[in-house]
Amino acid sequence: MWLTRRPRGPLKDTISLAAFVLAVVAACAFVVSGFAGGAEEGLRDTRDQFRMGSASGEIVIVEIDGRSLEQLDTWPWPRSNYADAIRKLDAMGASQIAFDVDFSAYSNEAEDAALASAFAEIGQPALLPTFRQLNQAGAVQTYTEALPIPEFREHTFVASVNVAPSANGRITYYPYGVITNGVPRPSLANMLANANGAVGADFRVDQAIDINSIPRISFIDLVQGRVASDQVAGKKIVIGATAIELFDRYPTALFGVQPGVAIQVQAAETLLQDRARSDSGQVLPLTLTALVLGLLLIYRGRRGLKWLPASAAALSIGAINLVGALVLDQLSAVHIALASPLLFVGTFVGARRIMAAMATIEAERMTDTATRLPNLAAMQRKLLAHKKPWIAAVRFADFAEIGALLSGEDQVKLERDIARRLQLAAGGEDIYRLEAGAFACFASQRQADSPEAEFAAARAVFNAGFEVAGEKLRLNPHFGLAQGDIKGALDAAETARKQGLGFSADAQSLQSDAQFKQRLLGELDEALENGDISVVFQPKIRLADDAISGAECLVRWESAQLGRVSAADFIPILEEKNRISALTHFVLAQALARREEALQQGHALNIAVNISAQLLTNREFVEEMLAVLSKEQVGTKGGLTLEITESAPLADSSAAKTALVDLAEAGARISIDDYGTGQATLHYLQDFPVQELKLDQSFIRDLENNNKDRIMVQSTIEMAHALGFKVVGEGVETAEILKILRALGCDYVQGWHTGKPAEWSEYFAMVTGAAEAAKSKAA
Ligand code: C2E
Ligand code: CA
Ligand code: CA
Numbered sequence: 001m002w003l004t005r006r007p008r009g010p011l012k013d014t015i016s017l018a019a020f021v022l023a024v025v026a027a028c029a030f031v032v033s034g035f036a037g038g039a040e041e042g043l044r045d046t047r048d049q050f051r052m053g054s055a056s057g058e059i060v061i062v063e064i065d066g067r068s069l070e071q072l073d074t075w076p077w078p079r080s081n082y083a084d085a086i087r088k089l090d091a092m093g094a095s096q097i098a099f100d101v102d103f104s105a106y107s108n109e110a111e112d113a114a115l116a117s118a119f120a121e122i123g124q125p126a127l128l129p130t131f132r133q134l135n136q137a138g139a140v141q142t143y144t145e146a147l148p149i150p151e152f153r154e155h156t157f158v159a160s161v162n163v164a165p166s167a168n169g170r171i172t173y174y175p176y177g178v179i180t181n182g183v184p185r186p187s188l189a190n191m192l193a194n195a196n197g198a199v200g201a202d203f204r205v206d207q208a209i210d211i212n213s214i215p216r217i218s219f220i221d222l223v224q225g226r227v228a229s230d231q232v233a234g235k236k237i238v239i240g241a242t243a244i245e246l247f248d249r250y251p252t253a254l255f256g257v258q259p260g261v262a263i264q265v266q267a268a269e270t271l272l273q274d275r276a277r278s279d280s281g282q283v284l285p286l287t288l289t290a291l292v293l294g295l296l297l298i299y300r301g302r303r304g305l306k307w308l309p310a311s312a313a314a315l316s317i318g319a320i321n322l323v324g325a326l327v328l329d330q331l332s333a334v335h336i337a338l339a340s341p342l343l344f345v346g347t348f349v350g351a352r353r354i355m356a357a358m359a360t361i362e363a364e365r366m367t368d369t370a371t372r373l374p375n376l377a378a379m380q381r382k383l384l385a386h387k388k389p390w391i392a393a394v395r396f397a398d399f400a401e402i403g404a405l406l407s408g409e410d411q412v413k414l415e416r417d418i419a420r421r422l423q424l425a426a427g428g429e430d431i432y433r434l435e436a437g438a439f440a441c442f443a444s445q446r447q448a449d450s451p452e453a454e455f456a457a458a459r460a461v462f463n464a465g466f467e468v469a470g471e472k473l474r475l476n477p478h479f480g481l482a483q484g485d486i487k488g489a490l491d492a493a494e495t496a497r498k499q500g501l502g503f504s505a506d507a508q509s510l511q512s513d514a515q516f517k518q519r520l521l522g523e524l525d526e527a528l529e530n531g532d533i534s535v536v537f538q539p540k541i542r543l544a545d546d547a548i549s550g551a552e553c554l555v556r557w558e559s560a561q562l563g564r565v566s567a568a569d570f571i572p573i574l575e576e577k578n579r580i581s582a583l584t585h586f587v588l589a590q591a592l593a594r595r596e597e598a599l600q601q602g603h604a605l606n607i608a609v610n611i612s613a614q615l616l617t618n619r620e621f622v623e624e625m626l627a628v629l630s631k632e633q634v635g636t637k638g639g640l641t642l643e644i645t646e647s648a649p650l651a652d653s654s655a656a657k658t659a660l661v662d663l664a665e666a667g668a669r670i671s672i673d674d675y676g677t678g679q680a681t682l683h684y685l686q687d688f689p690v691q692e693l694k695l696d697q698s699f700i701r702d703l704e705n706n707n708k709d710r711i712m713v714q715s716t717i718e719m720a721h722a723l724g725f726k727v728v729g730e731g732v733e734t735a736e737i738l739k740i741l742r743a744l745g746c747d748y749v750q751g752w753h754t755g756k757p758a759e760w761s762e763y764f765a766m767v768t769g770a771a772e773a774a775k776s777k778a779a
Contacts, residue, residue: 015355016297016310023348024290027340031282039339040282041168045253048208051329052254055214055269059192060235061261062089063242064101068220079111083118084223085239090122093233098127098188100161100240100248100261103148116151127191128152129161132180145180160185161264169251173202174267188264192236193271203276205267207253214265216242238265277333282340285321289341293317293348311349318345370408371415373433379440379486382430390443390481390509393489394422394458395497397476399437410469411436417466418475425458440489448481448513449572455479455503482506483513517573523559524579528586533557535590537763539755540608540728540748543741547774548767550606552643552750553591554757555583571612580612581621588628594760595639603767608641608671616644616656622663629666641669643694646678646685657688664689671728676712682719692748693720697731700751704736714744721745 030036062085072081082101089097106112119126128148135142147158160178163171177186177199184199197203219239221227240261241248248260258266270276296313299305318341325336366378383389396402396418403411419431422439429441447454458479465472480492481503488506496504527533537551557565574580591607598605615621629640642663650656664670671692672685676699685693695716699709713729720727729741732751741749755766 013301015352015359018355019310019348019351020290020294020297022351023344026347027286027290027344030343031286031340036282036337036340036343039343040337041172041253043338044335045207047326047329048206048254050326051208052210053208053273053275054210055265056272057213057215058236058272059265059268060215060217060232060237061242061265062217062219062222062237062239063259063261064219064240064246066243066245068218069243069245071220072223076107079107079115081219081223082239083115085219086118086122086126088222088225088227089232089237090124092227092229092231094237095234096124096127096192096236097122098159098192098236098238100129100188100238100264102146103128103152104130104146106149112149112151116154119152119155126156127159127188128156129188130158130185131160131162132178143180145183145185157191158185159188159191161188161260163250163260163263165250170253171205171250171263171267174205174270175199176201176203187267188238189268189271192238192265192268195271197271203267203270204279205263206270206273206275206277207266209266209269209273209275211252211255211258211262211266214262214269236268238268240264275333277335280334280336282337285337286340286344289317289321289344293345311352314345314348314352318342321345368433370412371419371433373416373419374430375432376434376486379432379434382442383484383486386442386484388484390445390448390483391440391486391489392426392443392447392455393434393438393440393480393482393486393493394477395438395480395490395493397478397497397500399475402473402475403436406468414466414468414473417468421461422458425461434486434490438490438493440486443481448483451479451481451503451505459502479503480506481509483509485509517577520565520570520573521577521579524574524582527557527559528582532559533583533586535587535760536757537594537607537760538750538757539763539766540606540750541754542748543746545774548605548755548770549748550608550639550641551763552608552757553587553610555587556757575612575614578614581615581618584609584611584615584621585624588625591640592628594764598764598767599639601768603764603771604639605767606639606641606669608643610643610645610673613644613647613650613656616650616659617653619655619659622659626662626666629663629668638667638669640667641671641692643671643673645673646675661689676716682716682723682725685725686723690725692726692728694728694730694750695746700729700731700737700741701733703740704734710740710744713741713746717745 027036030039069075082099086097130145130147132143132145135144147153148156160175162178163174166172174189175187176190176195176197177184179185179200186197186199189195190197190199215231215235217227217231238261240259242259242261249257250260250263252258252263252266293314296308296317297310300308300310300313321336321338321341325338328334328336366374366381368375379391383391402414406414415433415437419433419439422431422441423429426441426443429443432440434440443454459477462475462477465474467473478493478496478501480489480494480496482488482492482505485506485508488509492504492506496502524533534556535553536556538554539548540550540552541547542549555567555571557567557570559565571580571583574583588609591609595605595607644650644660660670669691670689671694672690673694674696675693676696693716695713699713703709703713717727726747727745728748728750729737729746730750732738732741732749732753734753737751738749738753755763758766
C-alpha cells in the first residue's frame, strides 16, 4: 500500500551497523578488562567435561592417608618407615620411586641413617623433592632452596615440586622446572614423564585428566605386605600425603579439593599423555568472528540478501565458532577461546533486537494507530529537518457529523481514501493525519506563492464523491497555509472552514512572506538605477543558415542585500504588485540601444523582450510602447520581438488582444512564450497577430528519450507551419536535441548548447565571430 510508510530497509542496516559497533566495543572492553579471561576459564571447565580422559595408570600414588597415619601413630614418621617402603617397592619392580615428602631437615641420626642406606641399597636413584622458598626481609626478596639433607642426596635425584596457584586457588599452570639462585631444577612432573621440557617455562595442567583414575596404594598396605606386585611392577611410584590433616591440598576445577601429590601426578600425566594444551587467546578468534560477520553484513547489504537476517547470520557464526572449538578440543591440542567471540555475537544479536524494538516503538509513535498514516509526531519530527517550510493543512466541513454516522471501520477507510486523494493533489508528498478529519503536508515555495490556484486544483480532486458503506459522500475541503507552524496551518484551515472559504493563510506567515516582497519592491527602483539589475543576451540561432539571428533579453538581479535574486523568483512578485512596467521599460530601452549599436556595425539582429501578459491590459503602458516603437522606427526595421506567455490575461481580456494588434501593426513581432503549458490552442491563436511560437522547455528537455514529447513537438511544428507561425525550440541543452529539432523542421533554437545568456560584449563577440566564420566558409 503506497500510503503506509516505506519499507525500513536502510533503517535496518543502520541498526545492524550500530549493533555491530556496539558489539565490537563491548567485546574489546570484555577482553581488556580481563573479564573475558575469567569467563573463558568457566567455559573451559565445561568444555573439559567433554574431553575427560583417564590417567595412564603408569604412575601410582603411594598415599600417606588417614588410615596409615592412624596405624603408624607418630608423625612425623620415623624415616625407617620410608626405608621399608622403598625396599618393598624396589623389590616388586617399581620402575621409578619419587617422594613428595619434605626431607629438608634432620630427624634423628639412626632414622636418617636407615633411610640414607635404603636409598643407597635400592637399584635406582629415587627422586626427592626440592622447593624454592621466598624470604621476605624488608624490601629485598631472596630465595632459598629447601633441598633434602646432604646424606639423602648422595644416591638420589632432586626434582622441584613448586607450584603456583592462580587467583582462584587452582593449580592451572605448572612449571617444567624452577631456577633458584641460578640453579635449574626440572620439576617432578617433567622428570616423571621424561618430557625434557624447558626449565623456566610453564604448561597447563590438563584438568580433563580424571584424578580419581590415578591408581593409589595406601602406605600402610604397602608396608604390611597387602599389595600385589603387579600393582607396582614397571610403574612409577610417587609417595605423598593425602591425609586431610596434612594440609597439602588445593582446589581443582572438576574434582573438588585434591592433595598436592595428586595434582603433581595429574601434571605428570598431562606431559606423559601429551595433553598440554596451547591457547589461541581472545584476540584472534574475536577478530576473525567480527571480520566474518562484518564482511557478511556488507555482502548482504550489497546483494540485498533479504532471506538472510543479520541476527541469524550472527548466530550461525557463533554456532560455527562453538562447534569448531569443540571439535578442535577433541582433535587438537589448541584451545580456541570462545568467551569474547560469543559475547560479541550475543551483544550484536541482543543490541539489534533492542534497537529494532525501539525503532518499532518509535515508528509506532509516528503512526496513527487506526489509519496507519504518519501522524502529528511524525510531522513535527520532519519539521525539525526543514528550514521554516510551508505547511498546508486541510479540514472538512461537517466531518464530525459525517464521522458520527459511520462505523469505526468505515471512518478509517474514509480517512485513508481522503489521504490518498490529498497525496494525488500534493504530487506524491507524504500526507500526515493530525486529528480526525484533519490532514497536512509540506508545501513548496511555488505552491505558497500562488495558493489560490494550488488549492483550487486540490479542491477539484474532491469534486468526485467518496464511496462509504455503499453510499456516495461528498466532502468539502478547507485548506490552511502557514510557514513552519503546524498548528498555525491547522488553525488557518479551521478559519477557512468556519468562514466557508476555500483556503486561508496564517496571518503571521503571510506577513513574513509579505515583508520579503516588500523589501524586494523597496529595493527595485534603486537596483534599476545603480546597475544591480542588468540585462543579459541569449543567442537565438536560425537553423536555415545556422546564423545568430538575434537574442532574448533576460534580466539579472545581483543585490548587495538579498544576494542573487532569480528572475523566476522576482518577476512574479513584480507582476503581483503591479511593478513590472518600470522593469520592462528598462529592458526595452537596453534592447533597443544594443540593437542600434549592432546595426551601426552592420549586424541586423532581432532582439526579443519578455512582456508580462498583464501589461497588455495596461493601456498606459501599451501607449508608451507604441510611442517608443514609432519614434525608433524599429517596427519598420523588423528588429523587435515581444515574448508573451500564454496565460489567463491574454485569453480573457479583449484589451490584451487589442494591444497585441496595435503593437503588431507598429512593427513588433509577437511570440507566444512557454507554448504548450497553457490552454491556448493553435486555432485559437490564429485570431491573434502572432508570428512565432516558443515551445516550452519542458517538452524539449527530454526529447531524446520521451516519445510523447517528440510526437507533441513534431505535430506542433507541422501545424504551426501550416498556420504560418515560426517555431522556436528553447532549452536546447545537447547536440542530440538540436539534431532532433533540426530533423523535425524547427525554425529557431535557443539554449545552453547553442549559447548561454551573456553580457552584451560577450554576446556580440559571438555574433561577429559567427559572421566571420560564415563568410570565410562561403568564400
Ligand atoms: P523564459 O522567458 O522562458 O526564459 C528562458 C529561461 O530559460 C531563462 O531563465 C534562461 O536563462 C533559461 N534557459 C535558457 N537556455 C536554457 C537551457 O538550455 N537550459 C535551461 N535549463 N534553461 C535555459 P531566467 O533568465 O532565469 O528567466 C526566467 C524567466 O523570467 C523567463 O523565462 C521569463 O519568464 C522571466 N523573465 C526574464 N527576464 C524578464 C523580463 O525582462 N521581463 C519579464 N516580464 N520577464 C522576464
Ligand atoms: Ca522568454
Ligand atoms: Ca520560455
